[in-house]
Amino acid sequence: MKIGEFASQLGVSTDTLRYYEKHALLTPSVRTQAGYRDYSQTDLKQMMFILRAKNVGFSLAEIKELLQIKFKKHQHSCHEVKNLTIQKRDLVAGRIAELTRFHQSLSVLADKCCGGQEPADNCSILTTLEDIDGLNQ
Amino acid sequence: MKIGEFASQLGVSTDTLRYYEKHALLTPSVRTQAGYRDYSQTDLKQMMFILRAKNVGFSLAEIKELLQIKFKKHQHSCHEVKNLTIQKRDLVAGRIAELTRFHQSLSVLADKCCGGQEPADNCSILTTLEDIDGLNQ
DNA sequence: CTTGACCTTAGTGTGTACTCTAAGGTTTAT
DNA sequence: ATAAACCTTAGAGTACACACTAAGGTCAAG
Numbered sequence: 001m002k003i004g005e006f007a008s009q010l011g012v013s014t015d016t017l018r019y020y021e022k023h024a025l026l027t028p029s030v031r032t033q034a035g036y037r038d039y040s041q042t043d044l045k046q047m048m049f050i051l052r053a054k055n056v057g058f059s060l061a062e063i064k065e066l067l068q069i070k071f072k073k074h075q076h077s078c079h080e081v082k083n084l085t086i087q088k089r090d091l092v093a094g095r096i097a098e099l100t101r102f103h104q105s106l107s108v109l110a111d112k113c114c115g116g117q118e119p120a121d122n123c124s125i126l127t128t129l130e131d132i133d134g135l136n137q
Numbered sequence: 138m139k140i141g142e143f144a145s146q147l148g149v150s151t152d153t154l155r156y157y158e159k160h161a162l163l164t165p166s167v168r169t170q171a172g173y174r175d176y177s178q179t180d181l182k183q184m185m186f187i188l189r190a191k192n193v194g195f196s197l198a199e200i201k202e203l204l205q206i207k208f209k210k211h212q213h214s215c216h217e218v219k220n221l222t223i224q225k226r227d228l229v230a231g232r233i234a235e236l237t238r239f240h241q242s243l244s245v246l247a248d249k250c251c252g253g254q255e256p257a258d259n260c261s262i263l264t265t266l267e268d269i270d271g272l273n274q
Numbered sequence: 275c276t277t278g279a280c281c282t283t284a285g286t287g288t289g290t291a292c293t294c295t296a297a298g299g300t301t302t303a304t
Numbered sequence: 305a306t307a308a309a310c311c312t313t314a315g316a317g318t319a320c321a322c323a324c325t326a327a328g329g330t331c332a333a334g
Contacts, residue, residue, distance in 0.1 A: 004280065014281090015323055023321095034330055036281055045267070052266045056246065057239030060321070070263055074256045081262045082252035089243035096236045099229050102194030106226035109193065115219035119211045125218045126207055129189045130182070141310065151311090152293055160291095171300055173311055197291070 002032075006039040010047055017047075025050055025064055057092055139169075143176040147184055154184075162187055162201055194229055 007014045017037075020026045026046055030038040049070070053063045065084060069076040112124035120126060144151045154174075157163045163183055167175040186207070190200045202221060206213040249261035257263060 002281075013323075016321085018283095019322060032281095034281075035283095036330080049266050056242035056266075057236070066263070066266070069257055070267075073258045073260070073263070076257045077254050078250055078257050078260045078262075079252050079254055081257050081260050082247055082250040085243055085247045085250070085262055089240060089247060092236050092240045092243065096233055096240060099194070099233045099236070103226060103229045103233060105193035106222055106229065110219055110222045110226060113215055113219040113222070115216050117214050117216055120206055120213045120215050120218050121210045123210070123215045123218050125215075125222055126203070126210070129186050129193075129203070130207075139311075150293080153291085155313095156292060169300095169311095171311075172313095173300080198289095 001039045001044075003028075003037045003039065006037075006044070006047075009044070010051065012047075012051075020047075020050070020060075023060060023064070025060060025067065058088060062088060138176045138181075140174045140176070143174075143180070143184075146181070147188065149184075149188075157184075157187070157197075160197060160201070162197060162204065195225060199225060 001009075003014045003017055007017055017026070021028070021037075026043060028037045028039045028043050030040070032038050046067070049067070050063055053066055054060075058066065062084065066081070069081060109125045109128060112128065114124075138146075140151045140154055144154055154163070158165070158174075163180060165174045165176045165180050167177070169175050183204075186204070187200055190203055191197075195203065199221065203218070206218060246262045246265060249265065251261075
């Protein structure tokens with residue numbers, strides 16, 4: 001399968017596929033005589049692995065690690081894989097916590113403000129950001 | 138106040154201050170004869186506004202908008218300010234939702250895996266990512 | 275045999291928020 | 305007078321995941 005067909009089957013761009021190849025995530029097994037990339041069913045499976053891993057939040061660097069484990073499963077333990085997963089989950093949890101604080105603060109600000117058409121001279125959002133911190137602590 | 142002292146009072150780097158100046162977030166009112174930046178109390182207040190806005194999740198671009206409103210409050214309405222705040226809050230909410238899906242999927246994966254020292258040949262995390270999607274839909 | 279749709283590479287641009295470097299000028303203390 | 309500690313600028317580098325461009329080669333249809 002040439003890169004264009006492969007890309008459209010997977011719903012990604014050809015740029016993305018070349019990018020993944022450059023970053024050693026997916027290198028098609030074969031090239032045609034003309035130098036065209038020729039993707040196989042195995043490549044399709046690997047690309048689907050990559051896309052699923054992306055869907056659960058892994059970065060490309062992390063997916064690369066997962067692939068290296070997948071290629072030599074017997075040289076790696078379940079422990080290692082679970083660790084990667086849990087580390088990522090905790091990192092995501094941290095980011096959620098941060099964003100939740102943002103969301104809370106923004107809600108407080110928004111609720112304070114009337115939102116009317118009058119000039120912003122006394123806007124509570126601006127004055128809260130100007131004055132001593134009433135948002136944190 | 139020279140940039141070094143100003144920076145350490147605020148807990149930011151001098152690089153950050155020069156970066157903010159370049160991006161029109163804070164331009165110190167005065168330069169000394171030697172060309173050194175000379176920060177005033179007004180600059181301090183503005184920088185604290187910026188840091189508070191950052192603390193509630195606004196990006197530098199959004200803070201720049203807020204500052205422009207703040208400088209000419211009577212030319213802008215509460216509505217405008219509240220809109221910015223609510224837009225940001227909704228954007229944050231969307232990102233939280235996405236990360237929450239990631240967290241959920243990662244938890245499911247982690248819970249499936251024994252995490253033991255045995256080789257990863259049958260690791261449920263890897264097989265789940267390989268096989269037809271059991272995570273979404 | 276030519277047109278159009280595909281493919282190739284290498285390299286640059288995007289957005290975010292800085293951080294670091296090089297090469298040099300200024301100030302302060304000793 | 306000189307060393308240390310500060311300051312200046314312009315520009316490059318970082319991370320992430322691509323998107324886009326230029327300049328050219330290949331292939332199938334009409």
